[in-house]
Amino acid sequence: xxxxxxxxxxxxxxxxxxxxxxxxxxxxxxxxxxxxxxxxxxxxxxxxxxxxxxxxxxxxxxxxxxxxxxxxxxxxxxxxxxxxxxxxxxxxxxxxxxxxxxxxxxxxxxxxxxxxxxxxxxxxxxxxxxxxxxxxxxxxxxxxxxxxxxxxxxxxxxxxxxxxxxxxxxxxxxxxxxxxxxxxx
Amino acid sequence: xxxxxxxxxxxxxxxxxxxxxxxxxxxxxxxxxxxxxxxxxxxxxxxxxxxxxxxxxxxxxxxxxxxxxxxxxxxxxxxxxxxxxxxxxxxxxxxxxxxxxxxxxxxxxxxxxxxxxxxxxxxxxxxxxxxxxxxxxxxxxxxxxxxxxxxxxxxxxxxxxxxxxxxxxxxxxxxxx
Numbered sequence: 001x002x003x004x005x006x007x008x009x010x011x012x013x014x015x016x017x018x019x020x021x022x023x024x025x026x027x028x029x030x031x032x033x034x035x036x037x038x039x040x041x042x043x044x045x046x047x048x049x050x051x052x053x054x055x056x057x058x059x060x061x062x063x064x065x066x067x068x069x070x071x072x073x074x075x076x077x078x079x080x081x082x083x084x085x086x087x088x089x090x091x092x093x094x095x096x097x098x099x100x101x102x103x104x105x106x107x108x109x110x111x112x113x114x115x116x117x118x119x120x121x122x123x124x125x126x127x128x129x130x131x132x133x134x135x136x137x138x139x140x141x142x143x144x145x146x147x148x149x150x151x152x153x154x155x156x157x158x159x160x161x162x163x164x165x166x167x168x169x170x171x172x173x174x175x176x177x178x179x180x181x182x183x184x185x
Numbered sequence: 186x187x188x189x190x191x192x193x194x195x196x197x198x199x200x201x202x203x204x205x206x207x208x209x210x211x212x213x214x215x216x217x218x219x220x221x222x223x224x225x226x227x228x229x230x231x232x233x234x235x236x237x238x239x240x241x242x243x244x245x246x247x248x249x250x251x252x253x254x255x256x257x258x259x260x261x262x263x264x265x266x267x268x269x270x271x272x273x274x275x276x277x278x279x280x281x282x283x284x285x286x287x288x289x290x291x292x293x294x295x296x297x298x299x300x301x302x303x304x305x306x307x308x309x310x311x312x313x314x315x316x317x318x319x320x321x322x323x324x325x326x327x328x329x330x331x332x333x334x335x336x337x338x339x340x341x342x343x344x345x346x347x348x349x350x351x352x353x354x355x356x357x358x359x360x361x362x
Contacts, residue, residue: 151359159352163298163332166348171299174334178346179305182312182337 190272194279197260198287204256211284212324213257217249218277219326221270231270241265282340285322293321296328296336296347313337316344 028036166174201210221228227248231241242262249258264273278292285292293313295306310323317339328336333348 148360152356155352155356155359158355159332159349162348162352163329166298166333168299171297171333174346174348175297175301175305178335179308179312181346182309182316182344185312185316 190275190279191283193264193269193272193276194283197276197280198283200260201256206254206256207284209254210257210260211281213253214260214273214277215281215324217253217257217261218274219328220248222274223328228271231265231273234268238266238268241270281322281324288322289320290322291317291319291339293317293323294326294338295323296326296331296338298327298329298331298333298348300327301325309335309337313339313344317342 027033197210197214198207201207204210221231227244230236230244233241242265245258245261245265249261261273264270264276269276282292293310295301295309295313301309306323306325310321313323314321319339321339331347331349332352334346334350336347336350337344
């Protein structure tokens with residue numbers, strides 16, 4: 001501003017010194033001005049006619065490309081997210097499935113364990129009962145055998161002792177008793 | 186088999202009767218049968234198929250030499266030669282029964298542990314005859330396995346008053362408990 005004011009001041013002083021044309025110093029001569037304007041117009045026309053549209057086209061293409069890339073990126077992101085969500089869901093499913101299988105296996109194992117134990121217990125009980133019964137039968141048999149044997153031995157012994165202890169009078173008494181019973185018949 | 190035993194018994198009976206020594210043959214055969222039944226050694230010797238028959242007849246001669254009539258010894262020889270020694274007791278019994286039956290009598294076999302006197306045998310014969318309703322011929326046998334008392338058998342009827350019989354019923358009672 002100061003410079004412009006100085007320039008203006010200087011120009012004014014020059015005009016006053018030069019007499020007629022202070023502003024002439026600043027303004028080009030008219031022919032130059034006209035040539036300049038024409039040249040400018042030509043350049044402007046070229047620029048406006050080809051450069052700008054080309055530039056605009058390029059800009060537009062870039063814009064489009066960027067927008068496309070953006071949307072692709074968006075799409076890829078969405079796809080990625082949906083894939084992620086799928087994976088997460090699958091993972092959760094797999095986890096749940098895994099848990100379910102483990103739970104099933106555990107339940108099956110538990111059931112099998114219980115069945116095996118129950119069967120083993122039943123078998124053991126049966127074997128025990130059978131053994132007990134056999135032992136009982138064997139005991140009874142041995143007892144009755146022993147009883148018979150003892151009975152036989154006792155009777156044999158008694159018979160022997162009686163036979164040896166019978167004297168003539170005892171024999172006669174037995175015969176007499178037999179006779180008496182026979183004569184009563 | 187019964188036919189064979191009865192055949193032998195009838196044959197012996199006729200032979201003895203023809204020789205007029207039925208009574209002695211009868212009692213001798215009966216006592217031989219008793220000896221055979223009470224002596225397992227003698228029985229197995231006379232029925233041993235390994236032993237030649239001349240050895241068996243030698244045993245018979247040893248046993249009966251001088252004690253029995255020649256007819257009885259001959260009959261026993263016949264049985265040994267025919268390998269029928271094991272049937273001698275049955276044949277003797279059948280002979281006694283057939284002979285008694287021919288006299289219209291039944292045989293009462295009286296077993297006792299000790300020998301009985303004649304009076305007792307007569308009383309037994311009378312009592313048994315009354316009890317069975319038959320006329321009896323008594324054959325008294327001493328059998329130590331009777332232990333004491335008497336076992337009388339008339340035909341199929343057995344009247345057991347022996348100590349052995351009492352013990353047998355005691356044994357049965359003990360075993361059936």
